[in-house]
Amino acid sequence: MADNKFAAYICSGCGIGDAFKMAALEKVATKEGKMSMVKSHPFLCNAEGVQMIRDDIANEAVTHICIAACSRRAKTEAFNFPTVAMSRANLREGVLWVVAAGAEHDEVRQEMAEDYIRMGCAEIKKMNLPKGNANRDQTRNKSILVVGGGMTGMTAALAAAEAGYEIVLVEKTDALGGFAARLWKRVPFSGPYAAPQATGVAEMAASIGANARIKVHLNTTVAETGGAPGRFKIKLATESGSVSELTVGAIVQASGFTPYDIGKLPELGGGQANVVDQAGLEALAKAANGGAIKRADGKDIKSVVFVQCAGQRDETGTHLPYCSGHCCATSIKQAMYFKDANPEVDTVVMYDDLRVPGMGEDFYRSAQQKGVIFTKGKASKVTGGDSCKVEFADLILDEQTSIDADLVVLATGQVANAGVNLDAWTEVNTLAEGGDEGAKQKRTEMKTISILNLDYRQGPDVPQFKHGFADSHFICFPYETRRTGIYAAGPMRRPMDMLQATEDATGAAMKAIQAVENAAAGRAAHPRAGDLSYPIARLEGCTQCKRCTVECPFGAIDEDEKRFPVFNEERCRRCGTCMGACPVRVISFENYSCDTVGMQVKAVNVPDEDEEKPRILILACENDAYPALDMAGVQRLTYSAYVRAIPVRCLGSVNTIWITDALNQGFDGVMMMGCKKGDDYQCHFVKGSEMAYYRMSKIGDTLTQLGLEPERVVTEEVAITDNARVAKLINDYAAQINDIGLSPMKGFG
């Protein structure tokens, strides 16, 4: 790389010039950072400062720059030089704003700033400008496959088609509409929220039929899905057995739900005459076609009881533990079917908590106006038959009592149609690959419920979270499954009502559009949207240990026949978990690698023992922890000047070599800060922080071998709002290190 030219730009604005000895900083960049050009500027982010850098890039052939100014998260629009590689030394939020004021801190403050300059220079030396996915010519397909023709799928198809994309809509039955088509009416989508509305299925199906951009395949399932965003290879199988192939850019999975089997609720009369679930009541209402709803035996209905939460919110572990969210409003709607046709029909909705999200409260009130009786009670036993009886505990009047009714409706919940559970699959598949015949058969059986039939190494469907719903980052990226380019929408993602499903559908459609556009440009999807880097593996050094393949949270890595990893760039989210996993460190990104971080660690000037200045390395997740550190600075919260923070893409990308290197070099402690892991995880890469904890749980041995206390490496969960907490965490840890004493490793590094 003879043509590389390195330059450092140090800003003296925002008070940096007053707090630090600028000449010394420049000297560090030149002498130690080995930058061939070092310039200071009093206001680097203004037009003049930025122009100076632009000119150097244009006229001086600068290819790599280190900007020593504010945090890498600040002034990103000003410091946007897409043609060069860039590192940022965080002098403002990272030093100036967090080190206590006063002359007695001048020395440590200056040391900290100099270290950040050393680190920024060391990092840029190892960085390259990412060129983007080299295969992007093959990933230019921008059509979108929508799997499932229910309300969610139809909405997604129409939304994406309207935005100008070609849609392939696959529905396994012989008509569009899904569950919505089985309804007599729907809970209202619009004001005044006083009465049920027509489902709108027929109109939607008609506009889909009339839309030239949407190609509908009825009686069709997805027999195989391979490839990656921008180049998914799909095999569609029709009922008759014919198979067709096509290529799509992204997939919206809208495979819906199945009502919980009423047969599993014998204690609530499931299976007995005149006890139906909500779907059963819809069928009766459809048969009545606007007239008085009659029972299956043709008799009139004078009284009906709706039993809410039937087989839901169950704490015994027998039935669904969760609330399906829509069923209170659905029962209200169904009670209105009766009241609207004949106000003399007695309708009782028996609830424990009535949950009517959105504008449902108005709908609830309207039902009360219409005379629907709401009873807070818990049904213990339902007897069906010619005259049904609901025995229940009245939770307000505190008594055990009963009501008679002609018909009982059980509000059962939604069971996600999300395909094969990958945890169960992996177990069976491992046995099957080992040659177990029983497991092979089981595997074939399991695949019958698969929706996508992915040919991914990690299994045939998107990974699931709790209770069989598709996994996605609930708060930040609800539609992103853990398979890039495949977006979950509707009740297969979480329990929801029809209106929420349509909102989901448009969200997922937008994400799918983003995915095809990003893939075509060779860029990452969220959360590093626009990132052009991707993992590059030096396969000569690979020991085929498969750790990267297994640990990648997104199933981006397949294996070739020789069991070497095969990276599918378009599936990759650029988290670096594979890089953190690789024991022989052959995986790297052009701008983020074991070296870019490793060299920063090495660049820190660790004082000798007798100086009594400890050094603590912080590896902070760039999504939450690093912003929290920045915010601590913005709020002028002070923390120890002995820490040196390096942002990482995800704690999952932390390679243990960085930690052992740091300790060997004489660092006194290492703090890792990442997002919350576990069931209510916040990790932007889902499994990254969990992997980090797992790996760190194994680092104890290494520490003992080095003769170090286990407290020298700690892992903390930090949320983006934790700015005050993060400062306290640092100070507490610095105090703890002070108690343990300085590392015995100093001077050996």
Next chain:
Amino acid sequence: MSDLNTQAVARYKNNFLREVEERVEEGNMVKMCMQCGVCAGSCPFGPHWQHSPQKIFMMIRAGKREEVLSSDSMWMCTSCYNCIVRCPRKLPITHIMHGLANYAHRLNLAAKGQPTRDVARLFWNNLMKTGRINELTFSLGLYFKDGFIQGIKNSLAMQAAGLGLLKAKRLNPMEIFGGHKCKEKSGIHRMIAKAREIEDRRRGLA
């Protein structure tokens, strides 16, 4: 059973909610209660009565006619309006409570010996005699409502207060002989009778 009660039972069969909606002041709002319990928690009398407004409303919906109408609860309401102010569903709770008390009284189902009811009845009868309240006979009536001996005891207990009132000229002993009256008593009586007639017609009690 009073005639009115027999008639009501026959008319509404088991639909007590409808009976309340048609016959009790603001009873049509009972169905709108969402059982949040805010009224029960707001009422300063909460711990002291049998049923909170929340429970009363649920009992009405559950068809517990006897229990509701003979409950002492609505008699305990002091009209502080805490509940009305706080009810998220804007139920005129205080008014409904008084409406229920009134209805229970009309049907002669109200709790026997309920002091509030006794006072109210004394007050009303006293007022109807002359068209004005006669404080002396009203107080004495109250003292002697449980018999002569108890009446003497009550009077002695209140002696100091009575003398004080006399001294301050707030009590005229001459009132015992009938006291001052309205100019046209029969007019008042006619007016009240008319009002009742209108109201009874409206509520289907006629």
